[in-house]
Amino acid sequence: VCRGPATIKIDRHNAAFCEPHYIEHIHRQIERVIDKYRMFGPDERVLLGVSGGKDSMGAWHALTELGYQVQAVHFNNGFGAFSEESEAVVRNFAEERGSSLRVYRFSDLMGFEFQEAVSRTTTPPCAVCGSFKRYHFNMLAGKLECRVVATGHNLDDETAFLMGNVLHWSTGYLRKTGPVLEPEPGMARKVKPLVRITDQEMLHYVRSCGVAVAESECPHAKKVTSHLYKRALDMLDQEMPGVKTEFYFGCLERMLPVAGPEWEKNRELGYCPVCGYRTMRSDMCSMCLLKSRVRGG
Amino acid sequence: VCRGPATIKIDRHNAAFCEPHYIEHIHRQIERVIDKYRMFGPDERVLLGVSGGKDSMGAWHALTELGYQVQAVHFNNGFGAFSEESEAVVRNFAEERGSSLRVYRFSDLMGFEFQEAVSRTTTPPCAVCGSFKRYHFNMLAGKLECRVVATGHNLDDETAFLMGNVLHWSTGYLRKTGPVLEPEPGMARKVKPLVRITDQEMLHYVRSCGVAVAESECPHAKKVTSHLYKRALDMLDQEMPGVKTEFYFGCLERMLPVAGPEWEKNRELGYCPVCGYRTMRSDMCSMCLLKSRVRGG
Numbered sequence: 001v002c003r004g005p006a007t008i009k010i011d012r013h014n015a016a017f018c019e020p021h022y023i024e025h026i027h028r029q030i031e032r033v034i035d036k037y038r039m040f041g042p043d044e045r046v047l048l049g050v051s052g053g054k055d056s057m058g059a060w061h062a063l064t065e066l067g068y069q070v071q072a073v074h075f076n077n078g079f080g081a082f083s084e085e086s087e088a089v090v091r092n093f094a095e096e097r098g099s100s101l102r103v104y105r106f107s108d109l110m111g112f113e114f115q116e117a118v119s120r121t122t123t124p125p126c127a128v129c130g131s132f133k134r135y136h137f138n139m140l141a142g143k144l145e146c147r148v149v150a151t152g153h154n155l156d157d158e159t160a161f162l163m164g165n166v167l168h169w170s171t172g173y174l175r176k177t178g179p180v181l182e183p184e185p186g187m188a189r190k191v192k193p194l195v196r197i198t199d200q201e202m203l204h205y206v207r208s209c210g211v212a213v214a215e216s217e218c219p220h221a222k223k224v225t226s227h228l229y230k231r232a233l234d235m236l237d238q239e240m241p242g243v244k245t246e247f248y249f250g251c252l253e254r255m256l257p258v259a260g261p262e263w264e265k266n267r268e269l270g271y272c273p274v275c276g277y278r279t280m281r282s283d284m285c286s287m288c289l290l291k292s293r294v295r296g297g
Numbered sequence: 298v299c300r301g302p303a304t305i306k307i308d309r310h311n312a313a314f315c316e317p318h319y320i321e322h323i324h325r326q327i328e329r330v331i332d333k334y335r336m337f338g339p340d341e342r343v344l345l346g347v348s349g350g351k352d353s354m355g356a357w358h359a360l361t362e363l364g365y366q367v368q369a370v371h372f373n374n375g376f377g378a379f380s381e382e383s384e385a386v387v388r389n390f391a392e393e394r395g396s397s398l399r400v401y402r403f404s405d406l407m408g409f410e411f412q413e414a415v416s417r418t419t420t421p422p423c424a425v426c427g428s429f430k431r432y433h434f435n436m437l438a439g440k441l442e443c444r445v446v447a448t449g450h451n452l453d454d455e456t457a458f459l460m461g462n463v464l465h466w467s468t469g470y471l472r473k474t475g476p477v478l479e480p481e482p483g484m485a486r487k488v489k490p491l492v493r494i495t496d497q498e499m500l501h502y503v504r505s506c507g508v509a510v511a512e513s514e515c516p517h518a519k520k521v522t523s524h525l526y527k528r529a530l531d532m533l534d535q536e537m538p539g540v541k542t543e544f545y546f547g548c549l550e551r552m553l554p555v556a557g558p559e560w561e562k563n564r565e566l567g568y569c570p571v572c573g574y575r576t577m578r579s580d581m582c583s584m585c586l587l588k589s590r591v592r593g594g
Contacts, residue, residue, distance in 0.1 A: 166463050166544075167533070167540055167543065167544045167547075168543060168544075168547060169543075169544075169547035169548055169550075169551040169552045171551060171552060171555060225537070228532075228533065228536050228537070229533075231532065232529040232532055232533050235525075235528065235529055235532070236525065236526075236529055239525050240522070240525070243464055246464065246465060247463075247464045247465075247466075250464075250465060250466035251466055253466075254466040254468060255466045255468060258468060258556075259555075259556070259557055260555045260556055260557035260558075261557075
C-alpha cells in the first residue's frame with residue numbers, strides 16, 4: 001500500500017501491509033461491518049464480552065480507538081491458572097486505558113463452582129459455559145443499560161460453526177448464521193463486529209497494537225470439534241483464497257434469503273417461572289434447571 | 298464378521314471383513330441403494346457409463362453379478378495413451394464376460410477432435426467432457442432402449458460435489474443433490490448406485506474381485522477442484538467417522554425437504570432448434586453451439 005516495510009500479506013485481499021496501514025485496514029474492516037449491519041452507533045453503550053483472548057481484547061482495543069462506548073464484561077469460571085491469567089489481563093487493560101469493566105465469578109452468580117455443575121449433569125463443559133455466558137449477557141445488558149451485546153467471534157469461528165451445521169444439516173442453527181442476531185423480547189441484540197477478520201489477522205492485529213492477551217488456553221479447548229472444522233477450512237482457503245469469506249457471506253446472501261420457512265422449528269417460546277428468562281423449554285430455563293440440579297443433588 | 302482373515306476395516310461401519318464377506322458387503326450396499334431409491338429392476342435395461350476406472354468397472358462387475366441387464370457405453374475422447382488404455386480395459390472386460398458394450402469416439406460423434414473444441418472455446422476441458430457425456434447419454438439411452446442411465450459416482454464424488462456447492466452456495470446445484478435425478482421430457486432418468494461406497498472401498502472391491510481397471514489418470518484430472526474437497530472431507534471423516542455419509546444423506550433427509558421453492562431458478566427450458574435436445578438456453582443446446590463454433594471458426 002505505502003512504501004513502508006510490509007509485515008503481513010493477506011492473500012484473499014491480494015494485499016500486503018506495513019504496520020500502521022495494517023492497523024488502519026483492520027479498523028476499516030470493523031467499521032465496514034458495524035455500518036453495513038447497523039450494529040451500533042457512537043452514542044450507544046455496547047456490552048462487550050471479554051475473555052482475555054486475542055479476539056475480544058482486539059475488539060476492545062479497536063472499538064475504543066474507533067470512539068465507541070464499550071462496557072466490558074468478563075466472566076471468571078474458576079478454571080485455575082487459566083482463569084486467573086485471563087482476569088489479570090482484562091483488569092490490566094481496563095486500568096491502563098481507564099475503560100469500564102465488570103468482572104463476575106461463576107460461583108458468585110450461580111452459588112456453586114463450575115466443576116460442580118459439570119459433575120452433576122451430563123452437559124459437556126463447553127455447553128455449560130456457553131449457556132452460562134448467554135444467560136448472563138442477556139441479564140447484564142439490561143442491568144448495565146446496553147441495548148446491544150458484542151462478542152469477539154471472528155471469520156474463523158463463524159465459518160467453523162457454519163461448517164459443523166452444514167455437515168450435520170442442523171437447519172435450526174443454520175438459520176441463525178450471521179453477524180447480527182435480532183433481539184427477541186427479553187433478549188439483547190447480539191452483534192459480531194470481527195466477522196470479516198481471521199484468527200491469524202486478529203493475532204497480528206493485537207501484536208501490532210501492543211495489546212497484551214492471555215497466552216494460556218482454556219483447559220477444555222482441546223475437546224472442541226470447531227478446531228477440526230477450522231483446520232479443514234484453513235486447508236481449503238490456502239488453496240482457494242477467499243473461500244471462507246464466500247462460504248460465510250454467500251450463506252447470508254444466497255442461502256438464507258431462499259431458505260424455506262420450515263428451517264426454523266416451530267419453537268414454543270416461553271418464560272422461566274423462576275427468573276423470567278426467555279426459554280425454549282416448557283418449564284425452567286437452563287440456568288435455573290442447572291441450579292436446581294446442583295442444589296438438589 | 299466370520300473367522301476368516303480380515304482384509305479391510307471400515308471405521309464408519311465399525312466392522313472388519315474378510316475378502317468374500319467384503320464383496321458380499323459391497324453388493325448389499327449397492328442392492329440397498331438400488332431398492333431404496335427404486336433405481337431399476339432386474340427386467341430393465343440399464344445404460345452404464347464406463348470410463349475404465351475403478352468406480353465404473355466395479356459397478357459393471359457388481360451389477361452383472363447381481364443379475365442386472367447392463368448395456369455399457371464408453372466414450373473415447375482421444376486423450377492419447379490414457380484413452381487407449383481405458384478403451385482396451387473396457388473392451389477386455391466385455392469380451393471376457395460376454396457383456397454388451399458400445400464404444401464411441403468423440404471425433405466420430407462430433408466431427409472434430411476434443412482438443413479442437415477446447416482451443417476454440419473458453420469452456421474448461423472438464424466442462425466440455427461433462428456436457429458431451431451428458432448429451433450423448435441422453436441421446437443413446439433412447440437409441441439403445443434404456444430408460445435409465447447409471448454412473449459410477451461414489452460417496453466421495455458426491456460429497457465433494459456437495460461441498461463445492463455448499464462453499465459457494467450454488468443453490469441450483471444443491472437442489473440436484475441425490476442418488477436419482479428424475480427424468481424430464483427428452484432426458485433419461487439418472488441413477489448412482491455406488492452412492493454409499495467410498496473411493497478406498499471401491500478400490501479394494503475391484504482388487505478383491507480381480508477386475509482390471511485403467512491405471513493411468515486423465516491428463517486433465519490434476520486441475521479438478523474436487524480433489525481438494527475430497528482431501529478436506531477425508532480429513533474430517535478420519536476424525537469423525539461417518540461424517541461424509543451424514544453430510545450427504547442429511548442433505549437429502551433434512552435440507553432438501555425444507556429448501557424453499559426459490560432454490561430452483563425459474564429456468565426457461567426449451568428445445569434445441571438443431572437437434573431437439575432439451576436445453577436451458579433460448580437458442581441452441583451446448584453441443585450444437587460447440588459444433589457451430591468449431592466449424593464456423
